[in-house]
Amino acid sequence: MNTAELVELAQQLRVDSVRAAAAAESGHPTSSMSAADLMAVLLARHLRYDFERPDHPGNDRFVLSKGHASPLLYAAYKAAGAIDDAELLTFRQLGSHLExxxxxxxxPWVETATGSLGQGLPVGVGIALSxxxxxxGRYRVWVLCGDSELxxxxxxxxxxxxxxxxxxxxTAIVDVNRLGQRGPxxxxxxxxxxxxxxxxFGWHTVEIDGHDVDxxxxxxxxxxxxxxxxxxxxxRTRKGRGVAAVEDREGMHGKPLPDAEEAIAELGGVRDLHVHVQEPPAARALHSVxxxxxxxPRYDRGDEVPTRDAFGKALVALGHARADVVALDGEVGDSTRTELFGKEHPDRYFEFYIAEQQLVAAAVGMATRGWVPYAATFAAFLTRAYDFVRMAAVSGSGINLVGSHAGVAIGQDGPSQMGLEDLAMFRAVYGSTVLYPCDANQTAKLVVAMxxxxxxxxxxxxxxxxxxIYGPDEEFPVGGSKVLRSSEEDLLTVVAAGVTLHEALKxxxxxxxxxxxxxxxxLYSVKPVDRRxxxxxxxxxxxxxxxxxHHEEGGLGDAVAEAFTDGxxxxxxxxxxxxxxxxxAAPDQQLHAAGIDADAIASAGRLLVGEAVVR
Known part of the structure; x- marks a missing residue:
């Protein structure tokens, strides 16, 4: 397309953004209109993408980090022939693909869910690293950001x-339109x-007028x-570009235009330009697996082994067997034991330092490219990245997260280092699996199952x-459990996992x-739980x-209680x-002070059994 045609394409993207939001009676057309020239040039001149083969290994990857500008994205899909005009006008309606x-x-053309701002570029980093x-590969990663999310x-x-x-x-393209949701x-x-x-931070920067297509x-x-x-x-752009009633005006964020028909006329009317997006270059398949x-690794009964050690060694073994497994660390690999993977598979090991949001985001980005990421840090520190976990679930992303140093059992480091909320946090994530092994052989098997x-x-x-306590050939199906003590005279059932399982046995x-x-x-499978x-x-x-x-709220106890919610x-x-x-305090002192050691369990058991006998 020449300059005049690019200008016309940008106007079409604006018009279609206005039309989509008007049909839905909601949306963010003004945020779409500011970036229309940027999208038009990228789509027509620089993006290399086969919409019929979104998994083509040579495709450039595009991430709309300012996800609220979805009308612009869908207008671009229409211009590229990926959707038609009728589908465009289903925007935000029940059953529509255009959310x-x-x-x-x-x-299939969307790399990752966006909308929680500040996530597109971190995920883009993961894709670019892949x-x-x-x-x-030779593909480029283009991320369109808003200035507010910076x-x-x-x-x-x-x-x-x-x-x-x-x-x-x-390449990050920042739509600096000056206005956020509530003002400048x-x-x-x-x-x-x-x-x-x-x-x-070492970036090459280019400053431009974002409405000058050349x-x-x-x-x-x-x-x-x-x-x-x-x-x-x-x-530099202007929000609501092209319509005087809304251009660069506060108070118009997240609203359809007051008079859509008048705005469309001001923008030159409805158009139906079609863009021939450049074909991606020939490329080999993503990666054979x-x-x-x-x-x-195999451990003998009676051995004393931290489950974090078993995780690290099992991950190494999995990496030997599967070429699609990658490991990501948040500068605690010596503690989580991911560094063992790094020594054996340095080409598939990624250090993200103390940046847990980027750690999880990169795992999401690599998963979009077909890798199987294992990202590990202290359980307590994953709370910092919870929004990325939540949005990964919205994306349907498949990632493995490992939290070490969980609970009061870590001992002297104190509460800032103790993961006491993690089970609740991950149980609440849509479609999640939550596993809590108690010994080395169980850990190894669950690492593979994940x-x-x-x-x-x-x-x-x-x-x-x-x-x-388990032999190396024992199996641990996800959704299962193991009954370790049982008789016909049992008066009580103690349900535990991980550290407290050993206390329960005592x-x-x-x-x-x-x-x-x-x-x-x-109950090593906390979610899904073994209801039967x-x-x-x-x-x-x-x-x-x-x-x-773990804290009482949301963890193992709630998982057990929810097994009885069917009436x-x-x-x-x-x-x-x-x-x-x-x-x-020392680990044993911590367990005792918390009332979750063997003595506390036995005392509670005596009280419960005694009350049951009296009744």
């Missing part, structure tokens, strides 16, 4: 990491303020020609050594000395006691968990 914020669950270091700390985690990694296959942005139209920040074209070409640095195109036999699951998978590991021995038989269930075993235990023993190294009689259920704010 208010785009998601890959609905559309292209540069894993696939060695206030998010996650953006600057991404900017620093991209500069550090010299991701010259990554922090820096307004001061492109220099943004440029200085990007330059400080300037946009030159900037995109300059970005593609820049070696050794990521490029940011800082484009040679899969061989997995030779997991790779074959869908959605968000979370594995909780422990810092201290625990006795191996408590069973203590109670047996008093002639009290209890059942012990290892729990219900049988409730029927046969009448009372369940859960014990967990059947609910058994007596008592929960032991961490109810106070811990301090610094």
């Amino acid at each position: 208010g914020h785009p998601t890959p669950r609905r559309l 292209g540069k270091r894993l696939e060695h 206030a998010e700390g996650s953006v600057w985690e991404a900017v620093e990491h991209a500069g550090y990694e010299h991701l010259d296959n990554l 942005t922090r820096h307004g139209h001061d492109l220099g303020a943004y440029a200085r920040r990007f330059q400080a 300037a946009v074209d030159r900037a995109c070409g300059e970005a593609a020609a820049t070696a050794g640095q990521p490029t940011v195109i800082l484009a 040679p899969t061989g036999p997995i030779e997991l 790779a074959g699951l869908d959605g968000i998978r979370y594995l909780r590991t422990s810092r201290g050594a625990s006795p191996v 408590a069973a021995d203590l109670l047996a000395e008093d002639g009290i038989r209890i059942r012990v269930v290892d 075993t729990l219900r049988r235990a409730a029927e046969e023993t009448g009372c369940l006691l859960t014990v967990e190294d 059947r009689p609910v058994p007596r259920l008592v929960r032991l968990g961490v109810r106070t704010m811990p301090g610094s």
Whole structure:
């Protein structure tokens, strides 16, 4: 397209954004209109993409980080022939693929769900890392950002990491339209303020008038020609461009235009231009996945092994067997044991330093390219990246997250380092799997099982050594449990996992000395939970006691309680968990102070059985 045609295409994108929002009676047309020239030039002159083959290995990848500008994205899809005009006008309607914020669950051309601002560029960094270091491909990653979202700390985690990694296959285009949701942005139209920040992190910067299509074209070409640095195109634009009633005016964010027909006429009317998007270059398949036999480490019963150690060694074994497994670390690989993978598979190991949002975002980006990422840090620190986990679930992303140093059992480091909310956090994620192994052989098997699951998978590991109680050939199906103590005389069932499972076994021995038989269930699969075993235990023993190294809310106890929400009689259920704010102490002291050690479990058991006998 020549200059005049690009201008016309941009006007078409504006008109179609206005029409889509008018049909929906909601949406963000003004945020779309400011970026229309940027999108028109990218679509017609620089993007290399086969819409009929969204999985083509040579396709450029485009991420709309300012996801509220979805009318612009859908207008571009129409111009490229991916959707028709009738579908465009289903925007935001029940059953439509064109949601208010785009998601890959609905559309194959969307790389990642956006809408929670500040996430597109971090995910784009993950995609660019895949292209540069894993696939060695020639595709480019283009990320269209809004200026408001540059206030998010996650953006600057991404900017620093991209500069550090010299991701010259990554281009950020920032639509600096000056206006956010409630008024002006922090820096307004001061492109220099943004440029200085990007330059400080090693980016090549280009400042342009975002409504000059020739300037946009030159900037995109300059970005593609820049070696050794990521490029940011800082484009000064005006929100609501082209319609006097809304252009550069406050108070119009997130609203359809007051008079859509008048606005369309002012923009020159409805058009039906079609863009021939450049074909991607020939490229080899993303990556074949040679899969061989997995030779997991084997541990003997009675060995004392931290589950974090077993995780690290199992991940190495999985990496030997599967070439699509990658590991990501948040500068704690010596503690989480991901560094073992890094030593064996350095080409598939990524260090993100203490930037947990970028850590999870990169895992999401790599997953879009077909990799199976395992990202690990302390369980407590994953809370910082929870919004990225939530949005990964919206995307339907398949990632494995591993949280070590969980619970009061870590000991002297104190509460800032203790993951006491993680089970609740991950159980609440849509479609998630939550696993909490108690010994080394169980951990190894679950690490392998995670790779074959869908959605968000979370594995909780422990810092201290625990006795191996299972043989290396034992199987641990996700959604299952293990009954470790059982008899016909059981008066109570204790349900535990991880650290407290060993305390429950000790408590069973203590109670047996008093002639009290209890059942012990290892609920290593916290989600999905083994409802059948729990219900049988409730029927046969009448009372369940859960014990967990986690806050009472949302963890193991709630998982057990929810197994009885189908209308059947609910058994007596008592929960032991961490109810106070811990301090610094030795691990055994911590468990005792929290009331979740063997003595506390035995005491609770005696009280429950005694009350049951009196009744």
